[in-house]
Amino acid sequence: MLKRLITSLVFLLPASLQAADLRVIATTNSMGALVSGVGGQRIDLSVLAPPDRDAHFLQAKPSMMRDLRRADLVISVGAELEAGWLPVAVKRAANPVIQPGQSGYFEAAEHLHLLDVGESGGGHVHATGDPHFNLDPRRMLDLLPALADRLASLDPAGAPHYRENAKRAVARIEARLPDWRARTESAPGAVFHHADTRYLMDWLDLPTLGYLEPVPGVPPTARHIQELAETLAGRDGVIIHAPYHSERAPRKLANTLGWPVRQRYTEPQSPTFDAWLELIDNWVTALATGS
Amino acid sequence: MKNSPHHRLLLPALLGASTLAAIPTAVAEETALPFSPKVSVILDGVYYDDSLDGSGDEMLGETAGIFDAHGHAEGHEHGLEQGFNLRHTEVVLSGSVDGMFDARLNVAISDEGDVELEEAFFMTTGLPAGLRLKAGKFYSGIGYTNEKHPHSWDFVDQNLAYRTLLGTHGLSDTGLQLTWLPAWDHYTLFGIEAFQGDNNERLGTEAEHADELPDRDKAPRLWTAFAKWSPDLGYDHALQLGASAAFFRSHQAMHHHGEPEEHGLDGDARLWGIDAVYKYDSGRAYGQGDWRVSGEYLWVDKNLEVAHHESNPGVIGEARDFSEDGLYVQATYGIAPRWEVGLRYAAVGFTNETRGPRPAVDADYDESQRWTAAATWHLSETSRIRAQVAQVSGAFDDHREDYTQFYLQYQMSLGAHAAHSF
Numbered sequence: 001m002l003k004r005l006i007t008s009l010v011f012l013l014p015a016s017l018q019a020a021d022l023r024v025i026a027t028t029n030s031m032g033a034l035v036s037g038v039g040g041q042r043i044d045l046s047v048l049a050p051p052d053r054d055a056h057f058l059q060a061k062p063s064m065m066r067d068l069r070r071a072d073l074v075i076s077v078g079a080e081l082e083a084g085w086l087p088v089a090v091k092r093a094a095n096p097v098i099q100p101g102q103s104g105y106f107e108a109a110e111h112l113h114l115l116d117v118g119e120s121g122g123g124h125v126h127a128t129g130d131p132h133f134n135l136d137p138r139r140m141l142d143l144l145p146a147l148a149d150r151l152a153s154l155d156p157a158g159a160p161h162y163r164e165n166a167k168r169a170v171a172r173i174e175a176r177l178p179d180w181r182a183r184t185e186s187a188p189g190a191v192f193h194h195a196d197t198r199y200l201m202d203w204l205d206l207p208t209l210g211y212l213e214p215v216p217g218v219p220p221t222a223r224h225i226q227e228l229a230e231t232l233a234g235r236d237g238v239i240i241h242a243p244y245h246s247e248r249a250p251r252k253l254a255n256t257l258g259w260p261v262r263q264r265y266t267e268p269q270s271p272t273f274d275a276w277l278e279l280i281d282n283w284v285t286a287l288a289t290g291s
Numbered sequence: 292m293k294n295s296p297h298h299r300l301l302l303p304a305l306l307g308a309s310t311l312a313a314i315p316t317a318v319a320e321e322t323a324l325p326f327s328p329k330v331s332v333i334l335d336g337v338y339y340d341d342s343l344d345g346s347g348d349e350m351l352g353e354t355a356g357i358f359d360a361h362g363h364a365e366g367h368e369h370g371l372e373q374g375f376n377l378r379h380t381e382v383v384l385s386g387s388v389d390g391m392f393d394a395r396l397n398v399a400i401s402d403e404g405d406v407e408l409e410e411a412f413f414m415t416t417g418l419p420a421g422l423r424l425k426a427g428k429f430y431s432g433i434g435y436t437n438e439k440h441p442h443s444w445d446f447v448d449q450n451l452a453y454r455t456l457l458g459t460h461g462l463s464d465t466g467l468q469l470t471w472l473p474a475w476d477h478y479t480l481f482g483i484e485a486f487q488g489d490n491n492e493r494l495g496t497e498a499e500h501a502d503e504l505p506d507r508d509k510a511p512r513l514w515t516a517f518a519k520w521s522p523d524l525g526y527d528h529a530l531q532l533g534a535s536a537a538f539f540r541s542h543q544a545m546h547h548h549g550e551p552e553e554h555g556l557d558g559d560a561r562l563w564g565i566d567a568v569y570k571y572d573s574g575r576a577y578g579q580g581d582w583r584v585s586g587e588y589l590w591v592d593k594n595l596e597v598a599h600h601e602s603n604p605g606v607i608g609e610a611r612d613f614s615e616d617g618l619y620v621q622a623t624y625g626i627a628p629r630w631e632v633g634l635r636y637a638a639v640g641f642t643n644e645t646r647g648p649r650p651a652v653d654a655d656y657d658e659s660q661r662w663t664a665a666a667t668w669h670l671s672e673t674s675r676i677r678a679q680v681a682q683v684s685g686a687f688d689d690h691r692e693d694y695t696q697f698y699l700q701y702q703m704s705l706g707a708h709a710a711h712s713f
Contacts, residue, residue, distance in 0.1 A: 050526045053574055060713055061529045061570075062478035062521030069421060070474050088712050091393065094472045096417040101390045217671050219577055219628045245576050246628070 022155050025071045025098075027082050028055050030134035030279075031108060032271025035075050037169040038147045042158045048089075051267040052244055056081055060089040068093030071104065073154060075147070078109030079131035103153060111146040112139050115198055135266065136199035137173050137180070137280060144169050169273055176277065180204070180284045187287045191228065191253065193220075193241035196266055200283060209237050212249050220249035229256040238289050240264050262286035328386025329707035333442045335378040337371055338699040345373025347683065347694050352454055354659040355686040356643045357593065357613035358493055371448075371698075377402035381409075381442060383707075391417050397440065409440070409463070421472040428465040432482045433517045433535035434587055435566040436619075437461040443711050445583065445623045447679045447698045451637035451661045452617030456562070456589050458493040462537065466511060478521040478531075488512025494539055494560055494591070503599040504555045508541035529570045531713060537562040542593060552602055556611055558595030564588065568713075577628035578669065586620035590642070612646040615639065615656075621663075629670070635663040640686065657686030673704045 024043045026032035032047040039045065048064050049055040055077070068074060068089055076082050090098060097104035114129030133139040148166035152159035181204065189207035195216050201208050209232055214224040239250045239261045254261045264286050268275035341347035349370030379399035388394050397410035412427030430438045436453060449459050466486035473479060487510045517535040524530060542560040546553065566587040573580030593613040597606050621635035640658035647653060665679040679698040685691065
């Protein structure tokens with residue numbers, strides 16, 4: 001009797017609620033871009049960190065715990081990028097399926113080979129490896145099939161859909177790779193604000209000429225800018241920093257060296273696969289301006 | 292100091308703890324638990340001076356009111372001395388036990404090497420329906436500031452309302468906590484706690500000559516309930532409102548300190564509180580432009596009876612009703628990259644009275660107020676230096692005292708990046 005009642009109630013629900021939509025939470029727009037590329041219309045996605053914020057410095061907010069409470073899957077960058085807020089938010093969300101070790105918890109870094117594993121980075125938190133791989137198309141290529149597998153295990157009916165989407169996303173990245181490399185072939189290298197571009201420069205095989213921060217996480221000092229200016233005098237290059245960093249230090253260095261300054265976010269402005277492709281394209285353009 | 296939680300076992304305790312912490316690592320190899328276990332150490336030092344030759348910090352815990360009237364039997368207050376002070380060094384171990392439980396250990400080591408267990412608890416991670424169960428010794432979930440350890444305070448010291456009504460460490464005890472986070476559109480959390488009720492600094496059973504007093508009720512002697520609610524204001528703004536209550540069903544106290552003569556009281560006590568916190572995230576680098584504003588109001592009410600009197604058994608059975616309240620309001624603002632300034636107002640004793648059946652036992656106490664201003668320089672994510680000035684207008688036993696306090700503090704954290712709750 002009860003069973004029949006429940007069954008009839010289920011059929012009364014609107015069609016949209018009957019679909020096997022997975023509620024997916026991504027910590028950053030890059031992770032959101034990947035999972036939306038794979039999940040397509042079968043997932044409901046929301047992202048915790050706004051794209052104009054440094055995901056490293058967020059705080060566990062009540063609204064995050066509310067979102068995580070109802071999630072089927074949380075996708076994080078890992079390698080301690082979100083160590084200051086995600087563990088607390090996930091625990092306090094009181095949702096057993098997204099706890100670390102459960103299938104509803106996906107940490108991208110665990111599926112990748114990372115740079116700088118074991119380096120303490122002078123007071124920085126990333127001893128588990130550099131977590132800024134979202135600007136590295138090679139590693140994003142590795143993540144796509146892993147994500148498809150995870151989504152398929154949570155929603156077996158959608159497995160062919162996820163695998164097909166992942167394959168298509170891989171093909172779209174591979175189609176762009178020759179162009180991106182060709183455009184930066186003669187680029188002279190760049191100075192960045194923060195050490196979050198190592199994968200990008202490693203992928204394009206370009207030199208990092210310096211960082212505006214004297215030590216990761218410490219704001220630029222006049223003395224450090226002076227030292228950079230002396231070391232780099234006579235070279236070509238470009239200075240790239242995020243719009244949320246002060247323009248003073250990069251302007252000063254640029255004026256001394258006669259270099260261009262470019263502002264780039266390290267995250268796509270929306271959690272879509274197209275936005276992520278555009279982000280990489282924009283970085284390639286910025287790096288190429290130095291030549 | 293009869294029920295003192297201090298024990299002299301500095302190194303053995305820590306070595307033992309790190310050995311224990313190694314066990315989950317072995318488990319993690321099989322089950323791949325990404326967050327376990329973590330160790331961090333926080334060093335905390337303060338240079339202190341005041342316009343009373345250094346006695347002003349100790350006096351903050353003794354402002355006139357229903358707690359001071361109990362005499363000074365509460366045990367460990369952490370008064371700073373004039374000059375250099377090494378405050379408690381915090382050692383924190385936390386991690387997953389086996390995928391079903393998380394555990395955490397917070398140890399505070401004094402400058403003399405005494406080890407005090409601040410928290411040692413486990414918590415479920417797998418209960419359905421938004422439920423979580425915590426068991427062990429832990430900071431109660433009441434209020435907003437109560438759960439925060441000294442390294443996450445915005446000022447050098449605890450606010451005057453907490454310090455007077457709950458003690459430097461707030462409400463901390465051994466027991467159980469059950470919280471429920473329903474899957475609602477707005478973040479809403481409900482919690483209840485049951486505690487032993489005799490390990491608190493300021494409330495609960497602290498009587499030292501308990502044989503003079505009637506047997507206490509069986510534990511749990513302290514129950515609390517709290518609720519928190521947060522509307523969704525987008526990413527930049529966050530607001531959380533809370534309400535709490537605590538009921539001590541067996542509160543006992545011995546007064547054996549000067550006037551009046553030694554006597555013992557037995558009864559129950561209640562605590563009510565409301566709290567609000569607002570945070571603004573400007574989105575600029577290194578905390579510039581960020582705001583944090585919070586405030587709480589606490590009210591304590593005790594209904595006791597005289598259960599023992601040294602020289603006048605005739606008063607046994609007489610009622611003694613006490614009430615006292617307190618509040619604080621504080622704000623911090625990121626004035627420059629890595630620089631933060633803060634201002635705090637705290638007061639106790641708007642209501643501050645003892646009532647009995649005869650006018651002779653009635654008493655009214657003055658209120659005490661304190662303004663605190665602080666500037667914090669976060670040199671990096673793991674080190675900070677803070678200067679603080681406070682102006683106290685305090686009521687004490689038989690006089691008022693106005694004085695100024697000065698603090699210079701460092702806090703350095705080693706090891707795991709501690710994730711902090713909202």
